[in-house]
Amino acid sequence: MVAGGRAGDPFAPIADYGFLSDCETTALVAPSGNIEWMCLPKMDSPSVFGSILDRDAGYFRLGPAGVEVPAAQRYIPGTMVMETTWWLHGGWVVVTDALLMGPWHHETERSHTHRRAPTDYDADHVLLRMIRCVNGQAQIRLDCMPVFDYGLTPARWEHTGQGYHEAVARGNGINLRLNTDLNVGFEGSLATSRTLLKQGDARFVALSWSEHAPPADYAEAHERLVWTVHHWQHWLDRGQFPDHPWRSHLQRSALTLKGLTFGPSGAVAAAATTSLPETPGGDRNWDYRYTWIRDSTMALWAFYTLGYDWEANDFFYFITDVAEAAEGKLQIMYGLDGREELPESTLDHLSGYDNARPVRIGNEAYMQAQHDVWGAIIGSIYMFVRKRDRLDDRLWKIVVKQVEDALENWRTPDCGMWEVRGEPQHFTSSKVFCWVAADRGARLARIRGDHGRAERWQRAADEIHADVLANAVDERGVFVAHYGADALDASALLIPLLGFLPADDKRVRETVLAIADELTEDDLVQRYRATETDDGFESEEGTFTICSFWMVSTLVMINELDRARTLCEKLLSYASPLQLYAEEIDPHTGRQLGNFPQAFTHLALINAVMQVIRAEEEERRPGLM
Template sequence: MRRRGALGPGSEPFAPIADFGFLSDCETTALIAPSGNVEWLCLPRIDSPSVFGSILDRDAGYFRIAPAGVEVPAAQRYIPGTMVMETTWWTRGGWLVVTDALLMGPWHHEDERSESHRRAPTDYDADHVLLRKVKCVSGNVQVRMDCMPVFEYGRTPARWNYTDQGYQAAVAVGGGLSLHLTTDMNVGFEGSLATSRTLLKEGESRFVALSWSTHGAPKDLTEAEERLRWTIHHWQHWLDRGDFPDHPWRSFLQRSALTLKGLTYAPTGAVAAAATTSLPETPGGDRNWDYRYTWIRDSTMTLWAFYTLGYDWEANDFFHFITDVAEESDGRLQIMYGVDGRSELPESELDHLSGYDNAKPVRIGNGAYTQAQHDVWGAITGSIYLFVRKRDRLDDRLWKIVVTQVEEALLHWREPDCGMWEVRGAPQHFTSSKVFCWLAAQRGAQLARLRGADEHARAERWQRAADEIRDDVLAGALDERGVFTAHYGAKSLDASVLLIPLVGFLPADDKRVRETVLAIAEELTEDDLVLRYRTDETDDGFVSEEGTFTICSFWLVSALVMIGETERARTLCQKLLSYASHLQLYAEEIDPHTGRHLGNFPQAFTHLALINAVMQVIGADRGQRLYPFS
């Protein structure tokens, strides 16, 4: 399949997960390796089959632009305030800069946005174009371009044909898609490979555009540069809408906000958990999952993050998405949905792919969508509470959803479930699941009081239920030390109970909260980083180990602030920020011994927890106490 001498991944080592750059047009995403390879791009949207998939198998498609014979760039960065990436290369003959972007343009076409979805004033549409601009800034540089799409997760090689245009253009067909390659470089074809070799002199630029819709790619360099400027300005204008504190950690908040926006599927407002599937949680292991979907449990934290940073439009878009699926489910909420709102996410394994660094299986779909997880009702009700709190008004539509969710929580809270971590072992009475059922009843009672005297009786009934659930948790989930455990009857710890003070289940100055936070900090950490649980103490359906969960480490920062351990929280937060990639991105997990990032990338949940933790520390430094979800 591969042309001899091509610049494809071949047998070269897989790049560390944290070394990838992340691009987005808010419909799909791309990951670019330090070698200049686009190693992950799914079309036409984030959860579609891959066109370039060499991050999961070296023969599954790639798109590389780099100086001939040069493997390692001198530097990579985002153009400040954007999702546009620059890679700078040094060669013996000169310097080269490659600028990569998924183009955004002014509104120019109808799309599939839901009726409840509203555009922010600075929103642009996805142009459905991956643009790669190459500039020689000094000397002379020989540039090599190789583009080899392989459709349908590496199953179907592309078939290239020239098109009848007045500029260099070709179309690749496969998997029901047509990819249009437009460039001002001379391109040749050998099978599924499009390739070019061009000598650039100082000050010269070239472009390559890959497009997948009828809107079309730039037809020449002038148009390419103009549309690149539109994209840069779009992202910078979007970031300018945010409210970021003047603090040394501000750049981490801004990059996290941009990452969350980049993981948002604009037509519906859904936020995907990550851009990838099957990047392993254990090197060479089998904890490999598809995270290109939206999880209901993320909703309250996502809304809090967007609202706190001043992005009400994004928060409201996501809120409308989750309330739409809640309304359509008639109370039978799943834990996750497709970014388009679909409910069927069947899981399967792609045996023909070798996996990232030989970590198999490669999975698409996610079978956890069928699991019973009792946190969904509290997540939805808590989200409605946050939304209503900003407006002090609860309309009939939202109230109907509240009633349905609270009654479901009260019907099922005594039953075991699979828990927040979606264990594939035996169901348990997980502490965090009970806490979220309490959250559903507690927030429901607060919302009922907003409805006035007509709902007084319901408010009282729900408040009694919330008190009953809390009493049950206090009776069943504490060990002899007064520390909250993973589930009823367990001796083991679980990082999910760090959410107890964050959601207001108990006040932060309660002795049981303090003892739990400190126990997790001392007993559930490796080199200060938090495990979600110890795999040798929890039946999660797997025997392999995993890294520390970065979201849990940031939760510990927030919890430490809330119990008054501000200096310890600040020190841990600084340490966690030091583990960020060179582009300030995070995967799901970190190996505490090597600092290696593990799991899908970039991870929305990690960046959500970062925002909360950083804002907690900054608030404490300024004498402010934040109660994130209460």
């Protein structure tokens, strides 16, 4: 096996990548130790290292020469800082990777309602890689080959300053600076270096792209690395995690969600990548580097549950900012900076991950009609207000607009929460979210003291509720995907989670058990059967991990705790070696599929794990005498 990132190299399994973040951009570290994905200057910008999508689209290697398979990879505990360790005949070598965090730079632009947590630092706009020889000796090599604009524009390096330790490459509006204590030469678009390290020797390489100064020498690099380690550990210390064997999964999920949060706005990206396939070699390849309004309620619940009120509030302020700006129509998704237009196109010059094409950037789903958006934002506002028992004029104006939009549109078909590109339908989950908008809206109206609206909205909620029960339940008493369908859909698991019906309702129990029996492969839950739902594609897909975690939560709610615990243990066993998740799991191979790491999956994990832990605590609690 040769080093990943060059033409002809094999593609690593999606789940084997490590995830780095400075809350402005992200990077993926391949199991070879190579950086194979990084976009600049932010998560949804064009890539400078894109070899995860095409072996000629740029990579960044630092490691021992001639040894391609590391002995181990891990995060420094409680951080987003990675260590990759190599064993080779005669020595051990360790590479430490981090996107550096630094003190708060006051000039950083932030939205007008965005606040800062006491432990927040700003991104330093530096990718730091440090290598040391732990014992013995090793020949090491540096190969840095950025290709700007998704693999279209090869770098043109030139030396700056004195000696061969500094270089710059310019492209696509980015000035990429390379600072190191190695002697660097150029071979076309490749900046490269070779040297021998002996026991105790160490070197650093810093790649930077803004006015923030990179480390000047190894001592400063180490100092700034320690600062970054302490930042993440201090951030994690603010959380509230139960003393349980699954605690590490909760902590890694929390760190991942924070890493997917775009610091300047508070928006949470759905994933760090685009076009990692849902079907091996298939065409279900989407750009997930944006933020979905639908994710907001679950994100707030997860952050609040784990004690991260600042992060919850930041995301809340972001979605209320875009809702206030969208006087006409609230979209289902936005750019991380709040931009509305996300035009979709294909990058036909890229071969795709393991030949899965097309490679897409942008996401035309932003133009779709999806009726869950109103319930998601009203549910988020209700959760926010309930913690404060106060509803100001600004939020109330948003509530009125979004509830009225829901009531105006709930009777019409839409594309559903899975964003199918087939014919619009009367999706059950969409109706349920419209009910959420009316139901939570009525509760907010009572808090506001607007009893007239509270009564009208409650009547509308009751009407939607009755309509769903009349049209979305089959003869078995099971909720179906949409009105007039026979097919099941995993989104029906949200019915008890959103409070549409109590968990002890017979229809809830029958629906949960029917999905568990009929919509699973090896116990893992599918969104729907592709043969039964017109989603615009003919290819199959893996099981959706978020749906499997929803199953855990609903099994707890219907008092099937043993079954829930067993499924939860199974799902946690599918985590990557670094406890990360993509969007889907192939139930036959256990291989993870889709964009990575996936925020929605980690949000559902937090919900499910906390449900199981709380149920276990309740089970152990002695009964009243």
